[in-house]
Amino acid sequence: MDKHYFINCYVSFVWVFCVILLSTTIVGDYTSNNCSDIEREALISFKQGLLDPSARLSSWVGHNCCQWHGITCNPISGKVIKIDLHNSLGFAISQFVEYGDPGRPWIDLEDFIREFQKTCLRGKISYSLLELKYLYYLDLSFNDFEGASIPYFFGMLKSLRYLKLSSANFNGQIPIYLRNLTNLSYLDLSDERGFMLHVKNLQWLPSLSSLEYLNLGGVNLISVERNWMHTINRLSSLSELHLSNCGISSFDTSIAFLNLTSLRVLDLSSNLINSSIPLWLSNLTSLSTLNLNDNIFQGTIPHNFVKLKNLRVLELSGNSLSNDIGDHNPPIFSQSLCNLRFLHLAYNHYDFKLEIFLDSFSNCSRNRLESLDLEGNRIVGEIPNSLGTFKNLRFLNLSDNFLWGSLPNSIGNLSLLEHLHVSSNVLNGTIPSSFGQLSKLVYYEDYGNSWNTTITEVHLMNLTELKILQVWTKNIQTFVFNITYDWIPPFCLKILFLENCLIGSQFPTWLRTQTQLTEIVLSNVGIFGSLPNDWISKVSSQVIRLDLSNNLFNLNLSHIFTSHQKNDSGENDSIIPLRYPNLIHLDLRNNQLLGTVPLTINDSMPNLYRLDLSKNNLHGTIPSSIKTMNHLEVLSMSHNQLSGKLFDDWSRLKSLLVVDLAKNNLHGKIPTTIGLLTSLNKLMLNNNNLHGEIPNSLQNCSLLTSLDLSENRLLSGKLPSWLGVAVPKLQLLNLRSNRFSGTIPRQCSQIVYIIGNISCKITTGMD
Numbered sequence: 192m193d194k195h196y197f198i199n200c201y202v203s204f205v206w207v208f209c210v211i212l213l214s215t216t217i218v219g220d221y222t223s224n225n226c227s228d229i230e231r232e233a234l235i236s237f238k239q240g241l242l243d244p245s246a247r248l249s250s251w252v253g254h255n256c257c258q259w260h261g262i263t264c265n266p267i268s269g270k271v272i273k274i275d276l277h278n279s280l281g282f283a284i285s286q287f288v289e290y291g292d293p294g295r296p297w298i299d300l301e302d303f304i305r306e307f308q309k310t311c312l313r314g315k316i317s318y319s320l321l322e323l324k325y326l327y328y329l330d331l332s333f334n335d336f337e338g339a340s341i342p343y344f345f346g347m348l349k350s351l352r353y354l355k356l357s358s359a360n361f362n363g364q365i366p367i368y369l370r371n372l373t374n375l376s377y378l379d380l381s382d383e384r385g386f387m388l389h390v391k392n393l394q395w396l397p398s399l400s401s402l403e404y405l406n407l408g409g410v411n412l413i414s415v416e417r418n419w420m421h422t423i424n425r426l427s428s429l430s431e432l433h434l435s436n437c438g439i440s441s442f443d444t445s446i447a448f449l450n451l452t453s454l455r456v457l458d459l460s461s462n463l464i465n466s467s468i469p470l471w472l473s474n475l476t477s478l479s480t481l482n483l484n485d486n487i488f489q490g491t492i493p494h495n496f497v498k499l500k501n502l503r504v505l506e507l508s509g510n511s512l513s514n515d516i517g518d519h520n521p522p523i524f525s526q527s528l529c530n531l532r533f534l535h536l537a538y539n540h541y542d543f544k545l546e547i548f549l550d551s552f553s554n555c556s557r558n559r560l561e562s563l564d565l566e567g568n569r570i571v572g573e574i575p576n577s578l579g580t581f582k583n584l585r586f587l588n589l590s591d592n593f594l595w596g597s598l599p600n601s602i603g604n605l606s607l608l609e610h611l612h613v614s615s616n617v618l619n620g621t622i623p624s625s626f627g628q629l630s631k632l633v634y635y636e637d638y639g640n641s642w643n644t645t646i647t648e649v650h651l652m653n654l655t656e657l658k659i660l661q662v663w664t665k666n667i668q669t670f671v672f673n674i675t676y677d678w679i680p681p682f683c684l685k686i687l688f689l690e691n692c693l694i695g696s697q698f699p700t701w702l703r704t705q706t707q708l709t710e711i712v713l714s715n716v717g718i719f720g721s722l723p724n725d726w727i728s729k730v731s732s733q734v735i736r737l738d739l740s741n742n743l744f745n746l747n748l749s750h751i752f753t754s755h756q757k758n759d760s761g762e763n764d765s766i767i768p769l770r771y772p773n774l775i776h777l778d779l780r781n782n783q784l785l786g787t788v789p790l791t792i793n794d795s796m797p798n799l800y801r802l803d804l805s806k807n808n809l810h811g812t813i814p815s816s817i818k819t820m821n822h823l824e825v826l827s828m829s830h831n832q833l834s835g836k837l838f839d840d841w842s843r844l845k846s847l848l849v850v851d852l853a854k855n856n857l858h859g860k861i862p863t864t865i866g867l868l869t870s871l872n873k874l875m876l877n878n879n880n881l882h883g884e885i886p887n888s889l890q891n892c893s894l895l896t897s898l899d900l901s902e903n904r905l906l907s908g909k910l911p912s913w914l915g916v917a918v919p920k921l922q923l924l925n926l927r928s929n930r931f932s933g934t935i936p937r938q939c940s941q942i943v944y945i946i947g948n949i950s951c952k953i954t955t956g957m958d
């Protein structure tokens with residue numbers, strides 16, 4: 192029986208296939224001859240008006256315009272019916288920005304954007320398009336029309352049913368002539384940049400009576416009439432309405448009769464609507480997505496929302512919504528909201544008990560909910576065991592509330608969970624070993640709790656998908672990793688952030704296997720000894736942030752900058768310099784590092800913004816090659832045994848905000864070129880052996896808040912009179928134990944006044 196059916200099916204499949212083949216050949220013949228001269232020439236003029244730096248229109252040659260990139264013709268008549276020249280890279284970026292991918296370094300995105308900009312069409316849109324009498328589809332989205340207006344003659348493209356001009360850098364007022372496009376069913380004029388386009392009113396809309404999709408996201412609608420919803424209400428075919436980030440501040444709380452019975456998507460996010468949630472919304476019974484995020488909605492979620500049986504996505508984050516009337520009464524989602532997949536209530540004023548809220552869900556909604564975001568409320572209580580019944584959860588965000596206690600044992604039942612965020616609560620219990628069953632977990636974020644827990648390999652055993660693990664605890668060292676030294680984990684992390692957790696051994700194998708890391712923070716985790724050289728040479732090429740501060744590493748600093756490779760003979764190591772092309776943040780503060788700062792640090796780490804080597808045992812000089820590291824914002828090497836002079840030329844380090852070289856053995860003068868660092872906030876050169884005068888150029892550092900030159904013993908000259916005047920933000924000025932002469936400038940006593948309790952110790956001469 193089955194076999195027979197299969198053969199039948201196969202025969203008819205072949206037959207259908209032949210028919211398709213046949214018909215495409217016929218169509219092919221048709222189209223090859225059928226592009227009319229008028230239409231072809233119209234397209235050629237259109238192309239001539241455009242700038243196309245990446246040659247996207249290179250196929251626009253020859254007779255058959257129906258085969259040109261982006262052009263579709265009617266297969267019978269050969270008339271051009273569709274032009275689709277959207278820039279697909281732009282669309283990809285917008286998706287990336289919206290949905291993010293924290294595992295991806297941001298540098299990728301920048302490359303992406305550069306590539307996108309290269310592939311944009313620019314220039315002028317020719318009237319010749321009007322020759323395309325049968326054009327029903329026009330998509331020019333994600334190009335760059337350089338701030339031009341939307342051509343008014345688009346209003347004459349009378350056959351248009353689909354018009355998409357989103358994020359194409361059009362500017363100015365939307366032409367009201369678009370009202371002539373009475374057959375339009377899809378109109379997207381949204382613009383992510385926001386407020387480049389505007390309209391005075393919406394009176395032109397109702398004549399687009401076939402409209403099913405309308406997106407004016409980012410268009411400035413500040414001056415539309417207050418009852419704009421009445422205008423929209425005349426579009427009785429409307430299925431999707433997107434008015435995100437339009438500056439709308441009003442929303443009708445009463446509407447007599449609703450036409451919008453087909454509305455499936457309503458997006459009013461990121462506006463300024465300050466009212467309660469209108470009751471009439473619950474009459475939109477076709478609604479499947481309601482997004483009111485980031486407004487100022489107040490009060491409670493209307494109870495009759497239970498009528499929204501088709502609701503799948505409810506986004507109400509970033510408003511001022513509060514509990515149902517009564518103490519700790521959560522909004523009620525039980526009963527019939529059985530289709531709800533996404534429920535986002537982050538950043539509101541809820542202070543219910545989590546357990547009561549979760550218990551209010553009916554069995555059917557428990558079985559379907561995929562994403563629950565309660566971040567940033569004042570939700571209290573423990574995380575109840577009933578959480579385990581939400582078996583479909585993929586995203587759970589409980590951060591920034593007042594939850595205490597432990598993660599429930601049932602957490603392991605959330606077998607689809609991908610993202611779990613529990614940061615900034617008062618969690619003070621344990622993480623159960625069932626955590627180890629979360630085999631789909633990608634991202635665990637846990638900052639600022641007070642756990643008292645031990646993590647063993649059982650907790651990590653099945654986390655094969657884990658990419659981001661971020662934990663810093665308040666209670667120092669009550670979050671303990673007790674993992675067998677040579678255990679090999681199943682995951683390959685991109686981002687590892689552990690602070691105040693106790694790893695407490697030589698660099699363990701489970702860390703050593705993590706060689707794809709782009710961000711590494713292992714701060715105050717009690718690791719001692721050395722760093723495995725094979726690990727450091729594997730992560731160096733992609734790492735963006737490397738923070739090993741506050742541990743007991745006692746390796747030679749050169750270990751970080753060179754790779755030791757065995758010769759073929761397996762005998763002597765050859766030593767190769769390591770490069771960190773993407774590193775922007777290096778923090779090795781407060782360890783027991785030995786050796787000198789490599790002279791070619793600028794070659795190894797050309798993109799550093801932050802370099803912190805303070806509180807170690809480094810000696811030697813401060814390499815003058817640092818003067819070429821022009822991204823540097825923080826240069827900190829205090830509390831070492833560095834000696835020699837400060838290099839002379841600071842002119843290229845204009846981004847510096849902090850220079851802290853205190854408590855070393857530096858000698859020589861303070862270079863005058865430090866005065867070129869006009870962004871500098873903090874200059875700490877105390878406890879060295881510097882001599883000479885305070886350079887007058889320092890008065891150009893008008894943003895200085897801290898200046899400490901104390902305990903150099905040999906700095907001399909008159910105290911500069913500009914101290915209080917030219918540097919008005921100064922809060923800490925310490926010049927003690929030097930050989931300054933003269934009187935304390937009067938302005939300086941103002942500093943004492945400004946700084947209140949912070950000590951401003953000024954002495955002349957030696958202590």
Ligand SMILES: *[C@@H]1O[C@H](CO)[C@@H](O)[C@H](O)[C@H]1NC(C)=O
Nearest residue numbers: 343344346347348368370371
């Ligand atoms: C729009 O239509 C009106 C009348 O229907 C006509 O007078 C006007 O010229 C048209 N405008 C454009 C730009 O097509």
Ligand SMILES: *[C@@H]1O[C@H](CO)[C@@H](O)[C@H](O)[C@H]1NC(C)=O
Nearest residue numbers: 348349350351372373374375
């Ligand atoms: C609008 O659509 C209707 C029905 O499809 C069609 O008869 C009419 O010709 C269209 N109008 C224009 C201007 O294309």
Ligand SMILES: *[C@@H]1O[C@H](CO)[C@@H](O)[C@H](O)[C@H]1NC(C)=O
Nearest residue numbers: 400421424425426427448450
């Ligand atoms: C409903 O829509 C029809 C046409 O689509 C319109 O004539 C009518 O005025 C609308 N009703 C309201 C209350 O806006």
Ligand SMILES: *[C@@H]1O[C@H](CO)[C@@H](O)[C@H](O)[C@H]1NC(C)=O
Nearest residue numbers: 445446447448449471473474
């Ligand atoms: C909403 O529905 C209720 C009945 O379910 C009805 O009484 C009310 O008039 C409707 N409101 C609107 C604006 O359609």
Ligand SMILES: *[C@@H]1O[C@H](CO)[C@@H](O)[C@H](O)[C@H]1NC(C)=O
Nearest residue numbers: 463464465466486487489511
């Ligand atoms: C919202 O409206 C209320 C009263 O109508 C007003 O007191 C409050 O300041 C408004 N909030 C904002 C953020 O505009």
Ligand SMILES: *[C@@H]1O[C@H](CO)[C@@H](O)[C@H](O)[C@H]1NC(C)=O
Nearest residue numbers: 526552553554555557558580
């Ligand atoms: C919900 O499911 C639980 C366990 O699966 C069951 O005990 C309970 O009776 C169900 N409740 C309803 C209202 O179906």
Ligand SMILES: *[C@@H]1O[C@H](CO)[C@@H](O)[C@H](O)[C@H]1NC(C)=O
Nearest residue numbers: 537564566586587588610612
């Ligand atoms: C909470 O976490 C979820 C899931 O990881 C995430 O998608 C969401 O953006 C977070 N919410 C906020 C308000 O950051």
Ligand SMILES: *[C@@H]1O[C@H](CO)[C@@H](O)[C@H](O)[C@H]1NC(C)=O
Nearest residue numbers: 576577578579580600601604
């Ligand atoms: C977790 O799942 C197991 C097995 O499916 C079940 O026995 C247990 O009751 C579940 N726990 C919770 C809290 O749902």
Ligand SMILES: *[C@@H]1O[C@H](CO)[C@@H](O)[C@H](O)[C@H]1NC(C)=O
Nearest residue numbers: 595596617618619620621643
């Ligand atoms: C955790 O915090 C809660 C609430 O502050 C407290 O009642 C409880 O005793 C604490 N538990 C532990 C184990 O410290």
Ligand SMILES: *[C@@H]1O[C@H](CO)[C@@H](O)[C@H](O)[C@H]1NC(C)=O
Nearest residue numbers: 624627628629649650652653
């Ligand atoms: C890991 O997964 C395996 C197979 O799915 C299972 O047998 C084992 O119990 C799981 N271990 C933990 C700690 O969840």
Ligand SMILES: *[C@@H]1O[C@H](CO)[C@@H](O)[C@H](O)[C@H]1NC(C)=O
Nearest residue numbers: 619621642643644666668669
């Ligand atoms: C952590 O829990 C253990 C018992 O498991 C207890 O003895 C210890 O006092 C707790 N530590 C803190 C800081 O609460």
Ligand SMILES: *[C@@H]1O[C@H](CO)[C@@H](O)[C@H](O)[C@H]1NC(C)=O
Nearest residue numbers: 645647648671672673674675
């Ligand atoms: C670590 O785990 C081992 C067994 O796996 C145990 O013997 C030891 O006591 C644990 N250490 C700590 C500090 O919990």
